Amino acid sequence: MGPRRWLSSWSVFRQLTGSDPLGRGEAARSRRSAELAARTAGADRVAKSVCPFCAVGCGQRVYVADDRVLHVEGDPDSPISRGRLCPKGSASTQLVTGPQRAQKVLYRPPYGTEWQELELDRALDMVVDRVLDARDKGWQDVDEHGRRVRRTLGFASLGGATLDNEENYLIKKLFTALGALQIENQARI
Template structure:
């Protein structure tokens, strides 16, 4: 039997409609309707707070709607923002799964650290990593800090650290990051979108 593309689409559409309508297959129509009902129940404004955000995966800057539980203060749902001018509510596969960046039980909570000139990796937690990064920033800043330039003018800058911003940050995050970098005295502050 020869079949063209148009006939194939017609056959698959009829087959899918038939499967969804037949309760003998476990009530597929109920299975498709259940997530929407559950989702509406989960997004009840009585116990969640909805905020807008920006997807952090690439530099397109798609808008997200994030529902956070008022009880646990954790994200319960992330979806595309229909009022956002870039994505108009649609999300790619990465953006649709962006809730896994924060609400993922498989996300590692410990990290492997190898001391300078060391040969073995040792497991460390977040607190160690944050303190280590802060210590390295402080040491590098202290070593490369210039209070005055060659002409004797006060510059208060550090030439040993650079910052590369992300296009996935929203305006408020960019302002906070830029203000922090300038408060350290950084001169080399760049952004991903310009490179």
């Protein structure tokens, strides 16, 4: 590369000798920057979502291509976050693309030392069986005064702050329908 060509590739030289003395336009552009494209340019669609990390509920735009998450950014239409995300929210792409994400149901039986892989249907059946068993063992039709209560003290629910209002509402309805009394949410504690 000759000295003249080297000098012309230097943005300061282009700024001082060209028509852009403040370096805000053509002088600041390089061949590499002209070839760059936004990582969202290849997206098939944009899905609106809510950040799952805390109870704030910041709006997100999730850029998807070929059923794969490309990029997550703040949603400017969100009245809560107005397009801004914290570092955790900006990194939420890793929730679905990270190598640490569990892809299979793992189960460790009582007194077991190793994890076993289970089919999803079997794991769900085990959860249902245990919930119904705990409900039946702790069920009360009447209290100590003979009043009809129809409740269970066999389990409780503690919701997390990462759930949105709709999810917490459905969990509350489910546990109430099952007869549970102890239904709480971490965001209230």
